[in-house]
Amino acid sequence: MNEKPLFSIIIPVYNSQKTIKRTLLSVLNQTFSNYEIVVVNDGSTDSTLNVLEEFSRYSQVTVINQRNAGVSAARNSGLQQASGEYVLFLDADDWVDDDFLMIFKQNLEAWPTESIDLMVGNLNDGRVGKVSRAGFFSNEDIPYVLGELEMSDNIGYLHNKCYRRQILSELNLRFIEGISMSEDLLFNLKFFSCISNFLVTQGTPYHYEDVAGSLSKQKVHYSELKVRKQFLTTLYDSIVEKYQGSNLDYLLKGISKRVLALDMQIVTAMYHSSFSPADIAQEINEIKRGKYSKGIFILLNKNEKLKYMIMNLNTITAYYFLYALYRMRAF
Incomplete structure (x- = not known):
């Protein structure tokens, strides 16, 4: 040619x-x-x-x-x-x-x-x-x-x-x-x-x-999920900074949805990697303190909604509920 x-x-x-x-x-x-x-x-x-x-x-x-x-x-x-x-x-x-x-x-x-x-x-x-x-x-x-x-x-x-x-x-x-x-x-x-x-x-x-x-x-290992989150947040930050003078509400809601889903995936991956209860509880607390967009719950899929509701319980209760799901091979 x-x-x-x-x-x-x-x-x-x-x-x-x-x-x-x-x-x-x-x-x-x-x-x-x-x-x-x-x-x-x-x-x-x-x-x-x-x-x-x-x-x-x-x-x-x-x-x-x-x-x-x-x-x-x-x-x-x-x-x-x-x-x-x-x-x-x-x-x-x-x-x-x-x-x-x-x-x-x-x-x-x-x-x-x-x-x-x-x-x-x-x-x-x-x-x-x-x-x-x-x-x-x-x-x-x-x-x-x-x-x-x-x-x-x-x-x-x-x-x-x-x-x-x-x-x-x-x-x-x-x-x-x-x-x-x-x-x-x-x-x-x-x-x-x-x-x-x-x-x-x-x-x-x-x-x-x-x-x-x-x-x-396929399931993804905890360490790779953490690397993924690092790359994602850096890239999202650069996009938000580029358009900071515009209306970002809808974009920020979409970003929150993805980051929240990833955060919950990180927590559940910790069970597969045999992390200590204290380490998993710390990650659960990070989600409870997370600054996600309002109304984000309705955007999650059925599996994510269940995990999110569990993680908003008392931290120890959330840990054991998730552990029970893990033992049942629910994730």
């Missing part, structure tokens, strides 16, 4: 021999043709590499092979190789409709006078809620829409977003390696803290495969 691609699609792959063919065929069937695919084989031990060799004959496809280092390292390798004006990320067990890229291209054309930093599509996915607003947002409009992305959980996903590569390069923005969850959210929060505008579209024809045993369904 002589023409510089408009889009670079990065696909990290690990032991995906059963699904990667469908993923790649869905991308190669796009109605918009100016794109490249960067596939990073992250040390697969099955027949994934054989499948990828079949697709390496396509001019749009570049295959990178590396030792197994995790999905974040694989995406970072893809970012090093990407040359498109915009970057998108796919997973090796998902697929897209043939107008996936055309929709992003048409949205760029709809705002010809703007230099769009990011495009966000509403995910048609049961895991997330809908964002009520669509259009181009900048300056004082950003905090409320960020609040909607946070409340709906759209903010944590890569797959409905299209990133301007120049910004990624100038910031040297990469995925944090060595953590197993929330790397997508941390990447997005850093990007949102540095951009001046973004575009929300009505939909994204992206299909997510709910794989049993995926990282999102």
